[in-house]
Amino acid sequence: MPHTHRPPRIFDTVEGRRLAETRADPAWRLWGPYLSDRQWGTVREDYSADGEAWDYLPHDHARSRAYRWGEDGIGGFADKDLNWCLSLALWNGRDPILKERLFGLTNAQGNHGEDVKELYYYLDGVPTHAYMRMLYKYPHGEFPYSRLTEENARRGLDDREFELVDTGLFDEGRYCDVTIEYAKAGPHDVLMRVTAMNRGPDAATLTLLPQLYARNTWSWANGPRPDLRLAADGTVLAIHHAMPPMRLHADGAPEWLFCENETNAHRLFGALTAGYPKDAIGRHVVEGEADAVNPDRSGTKCAGRHRLVVPPGGALSLRLR
Secondary structure, X not given: OOOOOOOOOHHHOHHHHHHHHOOOOHHHHOEEOOOEOOOOOOHHHOOOOOOOHHHHOXXXXXXXXXXXXXXXXXXXXXXXXXOOEEEEEEEOOOOOOOEOOOOEEOOOOOEOEOEEOOOEEEEEEOOOOOEEEEEEEEEOOOOOHHHHHHHHHHOOOOOOOOOHHHHOOOHHHOEEEEEEEEEEXXXXXXXXXXXXXXXXXXXXXXXXXXXXXXXXXXXXOOOOOOEEXXXXXXXXXXXXXXXXXXXXXXXXXXXXXXXXXXXXXXXXHOOOOOOOOOOHHHHHHHOOOOOOOOOOOEEOEEEEEEEEEEOOOOEEEEEEO
């Protein structure tokens, strides 16, 4: 009699058992990739009188204006209600702004409509989001925000799109492959690893800033405000009325920077306001504003600054939990 081999079944695997558990308890699905790639320029955030969502909240406003209905970020990971959000910000020492979210053209700017102008790839993941991995390619040179916008504006419907690779920034491998991984040791125990590999011939200076922040639910209805603060043991204590108390641990003793996930009304509208708004970490890192972030090391948004020098062909990693 011929030997019969039963093919493996999904519920025989570790992931299969996790999936089976979700039938009775959905806890394994509580945390996942629930952040938008882009929250700016969407109808979700449009309060314009004429319904022009693209113009009401453009990319240039996104770093300074608090969203109401969601969040975005590079390699974003969050609980299903976006009470706490994890993502990665980067700075190569040359960009005029912190790289916190993907850049793209609006429907009117692109010669073929809306178009993201980045290089990123979602590489791996399982249904319960117990493991996920993505790759973001970050050039060593200054990111060409203006050139991408202006060159595509000059092109017509019959012309090919002008892409990031057409700028020459990636020639000779002058970029870093930044891999972002998430794994769960349990339904409520999330680990994050970021690995930067320098593909170029020269050492690359790179600042990595893993971020933790609360979606702004308090500015609109005077709801309870979450709280992030640096604890004496170097961890970040996260208190949210809708979640159990949590702590964020990071390898390497990063410099923790804190602000509020609130609109910078002074930058956008000329209002006389004080405090530490959403873009404070970017202004501190990129523009060198020493007093932009909260000296009390508390707020509703924080980032751990890791300043790296990645050797040519080498890789450096950082871990959080």
